[in-house]
Amino acid sequence: MSLNFWKPGTAGPGSNLDRASEKEENVVPYALQNSYLSIQRQQEQLPIFKHREKLLYCLEKYGVIIVVGQTGCGKTTQLPQYLLQAGWANDGRVIACTQPRRIAATSVASRVADEVGTKLGDEVGYTIRFEDVSSKENTRILYMTDGMLFRETLVDPLLSRYSVVMVDEAHERSVYTDLLLGILRKIRKKRPSLRIIVSSATLDATKFLDYFAQGSSPDECTIVSLEGRMYPVEVAYLSEPTPDYVQKAAEVVWNLNLQKGPGDILVFLTGREDINRCLQELSDMLPTLPANATRLIPLPLHAGLTTDEQLNVFQSAAPGTRKVIISTNIAEASVTIDGVKFVIDGGFVKIRVYNPTTTLASLTTVPISVASATQRAGRAGRTAPGICYRLYPMTTFNTLPQTTSPEITRTDMTTPILQLKSLGVNDLMKFDWVSAPPAETVLRALEGLHAAGMIDEHGKLTPIGEQVSECPVEVGIARMLFRSKDMKCGEEILTIAAMTSVQDVFVIPDGGAAGALAELERRKFTAEEGDHFTLLNAYNAFTRYGRSSGWCKSHAMSFRAMSRAVSIRSQLKKYMQRFNLPIESCEGDSKRLARCLVSGYWRNAARWAPDGTYRSVRGNMVLHVHPTSVLFTRKSRTGWVIFHEMEETTKTQIRVLTEIEPEWLLDHGHAYNEKRKEQE
DNA sequence: GAGCACTGC
Numbered sequence: 001m002s003l004n005f006w007k008p009g010t011a012g013p014g015s016n017l018d019r020a021s022e023k024e025e026n027v028v029p030y031a032l033q034n035s036y037l038s039i040q041r042q043q044e045q046l047p048i049f050k051h052r053e054k055l056l057y058c059l060e061k062y063g064v065i066i067v068v069g070q071t072g073c074g075k076t077t078q079l080p081q082y083l084l085q086a087g088w089a090n091d092g093r094v095i096a097c098t099q100p101r102r103i104a105a106t107s108v109a110s111r112v113a114d115e116v117g118t119k120l121g122d123e124v125g126y127t128i129r130f131e132d133v134s135s136k137e138n139t140r141i142l143y144m145t146d147g148m149l150f151r152e153t154l155v156d157p158l159l160s161r162y163s164v165v166m167v168d169e170a171h172e173r174s175v176y177t178d179l180l181l182g183i184l185r186k187i188r189k190k191r192p193s194l195r196i197i198v199s200s201a202t203l204d205a206t207k208f209l210d211y212f213a214q215g216s217s218p219d220e221c222t223i224v225s226l227e228g229r230m231y232p233v234e235v236a237y238l239s240e241p242t243p244d245y246v247q248k249a250a251e252v253v254w255n256l257n258l259q260k261g262p263g264d265i266l267v268f269l270t271g272r273e274d275i276n277r278c279l280q281e282l283s284d285m286l287p288t289l290p291a292n293a294t295r296l297i298p299l300p301l302h303a304g305l306t307t308d309e310q311l312n313v314f315q316s317a318a319p320g321t322r323k324v325i326i327s328t329n330i331a332e333a334s335v336t337i338d339g340v341k342f343v344i345d346g347g348f349v350k351i352r353v354y355n356p357t358t359t360l361a362s363l364t365t366v367p368i369s370v371a372s373a374t375q376r377a378g379r380a381g382r383t384a385p386g387i388c389y390r391l392y393p394m395t396t397f398n399t400l401p402q403t404t405s406p407e408i409t410r411t412d413m414t415t416p417i418l419q420l421k422s423l424g425v426n427d428l429m430k431f432d433w434v435s436a437p438p439a440e441t442v443l444r445a446l447e448g449l450h451a452a453g454m455i456d457e458h459g460k461l462t463p464i465g466e467q468v469s470e471c472p473v474e475v476g477i478a479r480m481l482f483r484s485k486d487m488k489c490g491e492e493i494l495t496i497a498a499m500t501s502v503q504d505v506f507v508i509p510d511g512g513a514a515g516a517l518a519e520l521e522r523r524k525f526t527a528e529e530g531d532h533f534t535l536l537n538a539y540n541a542f543t544r545y546g547r548s549s550g551w552c553k554s555h556a557m558s559f560r561a562m563s564r565a566v567s568i569r570s571q572l573k574k575y576m577q578r579f580n581l582p583i584e585s586c587e588g589d590s591k592r593l594a595r596c597l598v599s600g601y602w603r604n605a606a607r608w609a610p611d612g613t614y615r616s617v618r619g620n621m622v623l624h625v626h627p628t629s630v631l632f633t634r635k636s637r638t639g640w641v642i643f644h645e646m647e648e649t650t651k652t653q654i655r656v657l658t659e660i661e662p663e664w665l666l667d668h669g670h671a672y673n674e675k676r677k678e679q680e
Numbered sequence: 681g682a683g684c685a686c687t688g689c
Contacts, residue, residue, distance in 0.1 A: 100688080101686095102687085129688075129689055145688065147687090270685070272683080272684070273684095302684095303686065303687095332686095350684085350686090351685065352685070415689090472688090504684080647684090649682085
């Protein structure tokens with residue numbers, strides 16, 4: 001089998017898997033950017049030390065600093081410590097450092113607590129949803145998720161207890177990072193003493209600088225560049241495009257294993273299906289592996305795996321073997337595996353895209369960005385120099401977008417906009433977004449908020465909207481929680497709200513006997529009324545049988561998801577108590593419970609059609625029931641259903657359904673009535 | 681009779 005990489009035959013004996021020459025700058029854009037050979041000789045010294053005085057000086061002089069540096073340059077752990085030593089946390093003030101992910105906030109906090117020599121939760125702490133390991137009196141450096149700090153602005157609009165806020169990994173552009181940056185810019189106008197540090201990868205630095213420089217004096221912001229602590233990574237490209245990058249990935253793994261020295265391999269593909277196919281290709285080839293060759297240990301890595309399965313990829317390979325981790329994008333930023341020396345980059349990623357016209361979300365496979373490709377390549381240089389093989393030609397690389405579009409431009413904004421309203425941002429078109437969401441997304445969100453009674457016709461928050469904005473659930477679900485007071489079913493609605501907020505409660509193994517068995521287990525919880533009641537049954541069974549992981553395993557349920565549901569339920573329970581909503585049981589009155597569900601889902605109603613699909617009441621769209629629904633195999637007895645969500649795949653599918661009486665829809669809004677008039 | 685990248689409050 002032959003591999004045509006860029007500039008074949010320039011290195012290595014008889015190899016057609018040769019890498020691009022390091023000296024030709026056109027050929028190795030990544031390696032040139034990231035060759036820090038001097039650091040290899042002096043590994044004990046973090047380059048960030050050299051910038052300590054400069055950073056502190058800039059922070060005195062400027063209000064906003066954009067700090068640029070690759071992962072591993074120490075900014076996340078070191079910078080807050082410099083600020084602490086320089087007195088930025090004196091007089092009871094706090095230095096905040098935000099992260100897009102929970103795992104980063106907790107692990108970094110624990111490491112910094114060690115370095116500072118304090119107990120975690122004392123001088124150094126963290127705050128993430130469900131976990132607050134910090135002390136109001138003693139904590140000086142607080143790591144937190146960006147969503148958590150954004151939420152804090154609802155309570156303390158000037159973030160008055162913080163002296164410095166460092167927004168880390170800002171280049172990832174999560175919705176909450178963007179919202180937080182927008183609010184921070186507003187806060188600085190009212191409280192210039194607040195210092196902001198935005199930490200980002202190279203490509204986005206000027207975007208952030210321009211954003212904060214707008215409307216303020218030019219001396220306000222500056223960029224500080226830090227050196228990375230990466231090993232050089234060479235990059236090789238295919239000489240021509242491949243029709244099948246999954247098969248190509250398997251080929252490259254195979255040849256790499258025969259031709260290169262030790263080091264694990266990390267392969268980036270788009271999803272579970274690609275990963276399984278690649279694993280299959282490899283295992284088909286394994287019997288032909290020469291007896292003296294390094295053994296290959298292929299391992300899948302994606303979010304659908306159980307925690308145990310995910311942990312497999314961290315076990316170091318036995319002597320004479322080589323791990324091949326075949327992964328989704330999860331290994332690009334969320335999961336770091338040491339010992340990887342070779343990266344194979346398929347060049348694609350699946351992203352979720354929201355279409356405001358149809359209000360449909362879909363998963364789409366798109367080419368990655370330059371930033372993403374750089375990040376992936378960097379995964380090969382964490383512990384030693386490495387090589388990255390890109391399964392596309394350099395001409396393709398040159399056409400890639402610089403960055404992935406920010407999440408805020410491709411997601412439903414209903415909940416964030418309610419929160420912004422609560423913060424006093426009334427004119428959303430005039431709000432200074434880092435990147436604005438599409439106008440139609442904003443309109444759709446306002447329309448939804450109005451229909452749900454959260455804002456009035458002038459766009460002003462209603463009293464219930466004010467309360468719901470504090471609640472960490474979707475607007476419809478929050479509506480159900482409030483409605484449960486009249487319907488006397490708070491106990492059950494609370495559980496359903498929690499269960500619909502977690503994904504993948506039921507484990508669905510890949511096909512075969514295991515899949516059939518899991519299906520049988522799932523059916524044990526089936527309720528005639530539909531999926532919401534089935535989720536309720538599953539939750540109640542989980543708590544009745546001691547909330548154990550063993551029980552979950554034998555009933556094909558995810559212990560992780562169920563534990564999360566328990567946490568969410570207890571958090572929502574506190575909100576209900578705060579809002580004086582009683583937590584009563586409906587005592588088995590399923591009609592009352594289903595009616596309460598309609599109060600949250602009435603915009604998601606659908607009617608059975610003779611061809612076995614449903615038609616949405618809003619928009620008359622053709623909707624297919626998702627195969628995981630208990631209403632997949634049988635029709636709703638009344639012919640009417642409400643559903644939790646719809647998503648576009650090969651067709652438009654609805655998930656988590658409950659059958660309803662059409663009359664129940666009359667209690668809510670006008671959409672149903674109009675539709676009915678049309679049909680009659 | 682079908683599949684689902686990844687976060688977050």
